[in-house]
Amino acid sequence: MGSVTPKVSLLDTTLREGEQTPGVYFDVHIKVAIADLLNEIGLDIIEAGHPAVTDEIQHAVEEIAGRNLHARVGAHARSLKADVDLALECGVQFLGIFYCVAEERLTHHSKGLTQAVEQISQVISYAKALKPDLVVRYTPEDAVRSSFENVIFAASEAAHAGADVISIADTTGFMIPGTKHNLYDYVSRLKDELAKRSLSPRIAVHCHNDRGLALANALDGYRAGAEIIDASVMGLGERAGIVDLAILLAVLVNDFNARDDLRLNKLPELYHLVSKYSGLPIPVNFPVIGENAFTHCAGVHTQAALKNPLHYQSLDPSIVGRKSKIALDHMSGLSAVRYSLDQIGEENTDRAFALRILEKVKEVGQRGRTVDLTELKYIVRYLSEQS
C-alpha cells in the first residue's frame, strides 16, 4: 500500500487528553511509568499534561520533561503568556497552544478574528523568543467545523509567528470518510493554501471518536500528508475518546509500512498499566490488545486456524508479542480439543476419549464459560477416573 508520508510522527496524549476521561487520574509515579513505556515503544511526542490545571499536574510534567527521554515531552497551554511561562518552567520541548477561531466561539468571547489571531501570534512569538528550539503547535480547536477562511488565516499567522505544527482538530468527531466532510480533502486543501503562502508547518491530526471513525479519519489525514497523528492508550479522552494508540500503530506498521523502529511488543504492558490505574477494563474484544483479539473459538474456525492461522486472522499477533489462542466452549469441535490435549501433554489420543471431553467442554460452554488449559486438566482427570 502506498503511503504519502515517508515517516509519520506519533503523539501520545494519554496523560493529557486521556485524563479528560471522567474519573481518570494518574498519580505522578504512574504518569512517569506510562511516559517511560511510551518512550520505550518509540513515540515521538508525549503530551504530559496541562500544567495550569493543578500544581500536581505541573509537577508531573516537570518530572517527565526532566527524564531525558528520546521522545519530546510536551505541555498543553491556552493562548496565554501565563500558561506558556508555566509550561516552560517545567522544561518541556513541545508546547501545544489552542484557541478556537469559529465565529460562534469568537462572538461568545466578544473577540474579533483579527484580535484573536493577534493574541495567538503574540503568545507563539513570546514562547519562541523564550525558547527558540521549542516545537510549538497551534490548534484551532474544532477546526473542521470552523470557517475554513478563519482557520487558514489563524494557521498562516501562527506559522508566521513561529508555530512549527498546525493541528487539525476534529474536536467533536464530526468528519466522515467519503462524505463532503472528510479529513483527506481538508488536510490536502489546508496544505495547498499554506503552500501558496510559502508556509510549510507540519500538519497534525487530532481525531475524536464520537462516530467511531477516529482511526479512519486519522488515516485519511495521513494519506493526505499529515505528518503527526495523535492517539491515546485505549483511545481515552473526552466523551468517546480519540484514536486508539495500539490499533493505530499496528495498522501503520503492518499495513502502511510507515515505521520500522517501534517496539510494539511493549504495548500489552502499557495497556495493562493504563487499564489498571484508570480503573477501566480493556474489553475482551478490543482489537490488537483485548484478551480475545487473537483467540479462535468456533469449531470450523479453529479447525482452519490450526492448519493455517491466516485463514481466520489478517494480523499476526507476534507484531505485539502475542500468540493465537484456541478457546474451548460450546462452539468447539474435535480438532480444538485434540489440539488443547496436546498442549497439556495428554498422552491418551483415543478419539472416543477426546469426544467425551468435547461433550464436557460443550456442557461447560453452554453455561457461559470457556474451559482454559488448567480446567481441561481437571476434566481429563475426572473423566479418566470414571472410565
Ligand SMILES: [Zn+2]
Ligand atoms: Zn481532544
